[in-house]
Amino acid sequence: MxxxxxxxxxxxxxxxxxxxxxxxxxxxxxxxxxxxxxxxxxxxxxxxxxxxxxxxxxxxxxxxxxxxxxxxxxxxxxxxxxxxxxxxxxxxxxxxxxxxxxxxxxxxxxxxxxxxxxxxxxxxxxxxxxxxxxxxxxxxxxxxxxxxxxxxxxxxxxxxxxxxxxxxxxxxxxxxxxxxxxxxxxxxxxxxxxxxxxxxxxxxxxxxxxxxxxxxxxxxxxxxxxxxxxxxxxxxxxxxxxxxxxxxxxxxxxxxxxxxxxxxxxxxxxxxxxxxxxxxxxxxxxxxxxxxxxxxxxxxxxxxxxxxxxxxxxRYERIEPVYPKEFEHSDDMFAVLRQQDVLCYHPYESFEAVNDFVTDAAHDPDVLAIKMTLYRVSGQSALVQALAMAAEAGKQVTVVVELKARFDEERNIAWARQLEKAGCHVVYGLVGLKTHAKILLVVRREQQMLRRYVHVGTGNYNDNTAKLYTDVGLFTSHPVIGADASALFNEITGYSSPYEWKAFGVAPTDLMDKLFGLIDREKAHAAEGKPARIVAKMNSLSNQEMIDKLYEASQAGVQIELIVRGVCCLRPGVPGRSENIRVVSIVDRFLEHSRIMIFHNGGDEEVYLSSADWMTRNLTRRIELLCPVFDPNLRKVMRNIIEMNLQDNVKSSELTPNGTYLRQKDESQPLRSQFAAKDIARWKNYR
Missing domain, CATH: 3.30.1840.10 (Polyphosphate kinase middle domain)
Incomplete structure (x- = not known):
């Protein structure tokens, strides 16, 4: 037996x-x-x-x-x-x-x-x-x-x-x-x-x-x-x-x-x-x-x-990141963002766009404040230089430097001291919590009003790893995201009463509850006989409560597809428990690092990017961020990226119920998602 x-x-x-x-x-x-x-x-x-x-x-x-x-x-x-x-x-x-x-x-x-x-x-x-x-x-x-x-x-x-x-x-x-x-x-x-x-x-x-x-x-x-x-x-x-x-x-x-x-x-x-x-x-x-x-x-x-x-x-054929086409023909990134949101998929699109965003803000006389988080920074960071330049120009520059980023502590201490010397307000986060959220806020004066411009990413503000990791970053001037971004920095840097987030999910206070609510909504749709689907991509999945919640959703009939590069404590494909859950892992040339979540929501699809893996430390002991993508064109881009990952049959391995992984191979119609992504039109085809 x-x-x-x-x-x-x-x-x-x-x-x-x-x-x-x-x-x-x-x-x-x-x-x-x-x-x-x-x-x-x-x-x-x-x-x-x-x-x-x-x-x-x-x-x-x-x-x-x-x-x-x-x-x-x-x-x-x-x-x-x-x-x-x-x-x-x-x-x-x-x-x-x-x-x-x-x-x-x-x-x-x-x-x-x-x-x-x-x-x-x-x-x-x-x-x-x-x-x-x-x-x-x-x-x-x-x-x-x-x-x-x-x-x-x-x-x-x-x-x-x-x-x-x-x-x-x-x-x-x-x-x-x-x-x-x-x-x-x-x-x-x-x-x-x-x-x-x-x-x-x-x-x-x-x-x-x-x-x-x-x-x-x-x-x-x-x-x-x-x-x-x-x-x-x-x-x-x-x-x-x-x-x-x-x-x-x-x-x-x-x-x-x-x-x-x-x-x-x-x-x-x-x-x-x-x-x-x-x-x-x-x-x-x-x-x-x-x-x-x-x-x-x-x-x-x-x-x-x-x-x-x-x-x-x-060696692998060299891939030259391209500059995002939305910014390519404009000298004014802020003008572009007033018209549309922009999504960058690294390493296929260049991290220089982020560097330019901060550098332009540092030089712009109408920019009043720049606030950002730094978790892991490269040895020669253009971002740090731009922040220092902005502070020296008299702008309010606030930088949340995470000194406890494992094995990068010494480098981050050096950056913190350099930024302080330049006149930046350097904050080391909240006691007992690592600040792992990746967010950048620029406050600009425009026609007797203030407008907020935000960049939210799944990866670190590090131009070296942006060439080696797959990550997504969202540029937006959406007022709801801007208001939440201001509130988040106020909570990290000062005293602030709990804020009712309009767009964000923020750990450790409410991110898990927000995710549970999204999962429960899919369960309710399944119970009503409607299509119900969750697709989530992350580095690791090990939180017991989250796994149990996904088991519940599977038993309710929700179709769940997970792309988990590393640790996965969930056991998929077990009859009566997780037969509606599929887990794949992609290990290839680049380190898969992006966190993307898609909830079918009865056909009114919701798409999120996040800094957080579904691990206990991320959900309960870190400041993490879940950010919605409001632009329907960019939601399609994110879905295209995810579907390309799910269709990978060259470097994808599927987790079996017994805990081992089997490589998914199709010699007749091979699709290697990281190589297919070089064709940017393949996933950025919303127009």
Whole structure:
């Protein structure tokens, strides 16, 4: 007799499935070779974050003796064991794929060599590089009674070195030392091209250091040298209510992050047992030790694949974002927006439109105020420069900078200080809540009145990720949206009574209630025998109440189609519970990042864009935004984008009731949504 399927898929096990779909892209022989190498890099970077945050949290629960099951039925200890097994299997497959990709790259003339394979000229060149560039940066760290085990930084590469001495008694333990592989230098070292060869050849930096390890330990004989790498708990623990200055408190926590509790060690296959045992004892780790058959930390492949000149045939065809046609033939963006709303779909349409919007506002003498949220910003942000310029011109500039954006804290602190120096009012949001909403408000004086212009987006105000992520952004001068935007900033920056939103849904106060109301309306239509449909696209779905609400809607007869790139705890296609729910995931060249919701509403369709995934943190612990699209033409554009995703049969995988994903393939009529979207007329065909 078959056991009934559990109601929910565990969040962390679902994440493992997502990272496997990323690995599938590295394994997919139809992808260009250098792009496959990049996907291997992404698998490693994803796993680093998973270990330092999610696994670290489970580890902390176990150490605290927490044994309660989560809503998916797992105790921390039971989940930990399953995750260790599945991540181990995934890493094994990742390195098997790495070897396949490297063999294929070698056939194309891109080779990583063992140092013993180099000819005399090449050997001299890399030796000179070691003595001139690498050696001066290295610091050997001995471990003995007078020199305790050093602080190992998270996600840095180290060499564990065992040493012998001529006068040592044979039964004495070897000397132990650690050498950090300098992250300031590239992991891959180019060697001179052989005579008559067109091949590009490289050696790994850690192997070059190992070759010359004796130069760091005069009088000692190296017995064994093995790379290893530590991952620490990277989650910040902030006392926001007790902090006098949130910025200073976060700076302190960032310094503490270096001392986070060890979570994982990766080590070279065949590592000397003595060195391995010493690491286990010092770091107090046992079951999260990964033996790696290949170079540790494949994240270096991202830079490597992007740095090779002349291999465009091994990369995706370049996509040049086009400037939105609505703005293309006008020097006055505000005049355009008085006539119509404008929707931008990145990366196919250029983020320069957002930069220009703020820059124009900074220069415009009739603009009185600019207000915006910043969550993740690029290193050279034109937006930040424009905001500073506007403040220096005497405009009221208010910027809500989220200092707690994970792993971007230091960059955001630097931007906050720069903006404050320029005269901007910088706000760090509300205590206990991350400000994740993406909104920009410009207040302009026009003919004895004020008009508000708003940009609302699904993605960060970051021109780098706008080239790598799919996101939508809405420009509008709709007065209802403008009024809600002003009210939202008043709530974030000052004291304000609860506001009755005319258009927005705002977390944590009423976003979930608004979504529940929209779902219940579809249920009511289904009960009346009318067509009822919900289509929603997001990054993750893990909130139990939301999943239960969707189950209710499915049981009422509502047809539900979900495009969820990453974690999905909902189990679709289960008779009597979720047979009317379909879940697909698209993993391809660009990271699917947009959040779009469509409710059929008895034929009077409503379309929304949002900053929020349907996760507990987004719905209850963050300031998030759900914004309607009023323009019927733009609603059609959004529907076209969503339908194109749903019809993808090349890079789309469907979630099965048992929690696994099956790739949707149709060789006869293939549709790859991310490539089809290059034809902008295909989805922007409302005229």
């Amino acid at each position: 078959n056991r009934p399927l559990p109601q929910y898929v565990n969040r962390d096990l679902s994440w493992i499935e997502f990272n496997r779909r990323v690995l599938q892209e590295a394994q997919d022989g139809t992808n260009p070779l250098l792009e496959r190498a990049k996907f291997l890099s992404i698998v490693s970077s994803n796993l680093d974050e998973f270990m330092s945050v999610r696994m670290a949290g489970i580890q902390a629960q176990m150490k605290a003796g927490y044994t309660k099951k989560d809503f998916t039925g797992y105790t921390p200890a039971g989940l930990w064991k399953r995750l260790i097994k599945r991540t181990s299997d995934m890493v094994h497959d990742q390195y098997k794929t790495f070897r396949e990709v490297m063999r294929s790259l070698a056939k194309e003339g891109i080779c990583f060599r063992d140092l013993s394979e180099l000819n005399a000229t090449q050997t001299k060149a890399v030796d000179d590089y070691f003595y001139d560039i690498v050696f001066p940066v290295l610091t050997p760290m001995a471990v003995d009674q007078s020199r305790p085990f050093p602080l190992l930084h998270t996600k840095e590469l180290y060499l564990a070195v065992l040493l012998d001495k001529d006068d040592m008694p044979p039964d004495d333990e070897p000397f132990f030392a650690i050498v950090q592989v300098p992250s300031i230098l590239q992991r891959f070292v180019a060697v001179p091209v052989r005579n008559g060869s067109k091949k590009m050849e490289f050696v790994l930096l850690e192997e070059l250091i190992e070759r010359h390890i004796n130069t760091l330990f005069n009088g000692y004989t190296p017995i064994a040298v093995h790379p290893f790498r530590l991952t620490r708990n990277a989650d910040l623990t902030l006392n926001e209510e007790g902090a006098e200055d949130l910025l200073e408190e976060i700076e302190k926590e960032l310094r503490r992050r270096r001392w986070g509790i060890p979570v994982r060690v990766e080590y070279d296959k065949g590592m000397h047992p003595y060195a391995l045992q010493l690491l286990k004892e010092e770091l107090e780790l046992d079951d999260n030790m990964f033996e790696i058959d290949g170079p540790l930390d494949l994240s270096f492949l991202m830079r490597f694949a992007g740095s090779l000149p002349g291999y465009d045939a091994l």
